[in-house]
Amino acid sequence: MGKQRVLSGIQPTGDLHLGNYLGAIRNWVEIQRDYDSFLFMADLHAMTVPHDPAALAESTYKVAATYLACGIDLDCATIFVQSHVPAHTDLSWLLTCITPLNWLYDMVQYREKAIKQGENVGAGLLCYPVLQAADILLYEPDKVPVGEDQKQHLELTRDIAARLNYQFGKENQPILKLPDPMIRKEGARVMSLTDGTRKMSKSDPSELSRINLLDSPEEIQHKIKRCKTDPIRGLTFDDPERPECNNLLTLYTILSNQTKEAVAEECREMGWGQFKPLLTETAIAALKPIQDKYHAIMADKGYLESVLRQGREQAEAIANVTLAKVKSALGYSTPL
């Protein structure tokens, strides 16, 4: 039996941060030997919020370089750009037509972002999860490795696939395969450095709220120095009254490759004055090899282009087959 398939993607808007790394990319790297991986840059999703046309293509390349710099191996993985594979938008339209509007209005991310955009909120923001469902369903993955915030979108993806199968499939012959989410407990929800009750996010207006993967040692030091803490001595996990403490200890645990128990023991008596330099040093050391590799890859545009060209070919070979299957089930004629 062949390997199972995983698929996931990241929007190339803003700099990637520790949440993207610990919630997603690091897990992709860890599992890549056991799965056939399809990883993409969700550049079509980038337009659901106001975007900068002058920066989009470059940001897309930067995310691809980041995947490689974090350790994605092309022997196990296909890396491609969403907009290079037109089947994504084709299937998205077909799925849009079978998705009830109220399913989309229920999406938490839509509601949160729509509030921020006020009267200017675009239809793209509402339909965003349908495009995401198309991204996933085209590749018939077994699992979709993401952070906790994507859970609702993955449930919707399953609901849309099940609805299409029910409405247009034959009994015991589903058209689309229902994928399972793969959400790791540790790092699934990295919180903001300035508010331990909110997730670390590219769209937070405060730069101090996140550590970006390409931050310099000085920036990392500054952000950790300024991050929110509490006046209590002795550091503990899982205290609901101390969300910042839990978040910073979790970051330290993952970045230093230790167990939660070992860190709980190490930090039990520590004050923030001792812990912050430790976390700073650990974060700088963990990001340095990624940053070095990233800069080397970005300096070789030709290589990156060849990766994406090959990625597109491999992605299209699968996506077009699924699209054709769905179109046929929906009664479309084949192109002459």
Ligand code: TYM
């Ligand atoms: P995006 O670009 O917001 O985030 C990319 C990945 O990073 C994870 N993530 C986090 N994990 C832990 N803590 C955080 N603070 C944190 N912030 C972000 C996300 O869960 C995600 O795994 N809609 C998606 C992109 C997308 C996609 C897809 C993903 C489009 N099509 C198909 C999977 C499959 C998004 O905006 O992710």
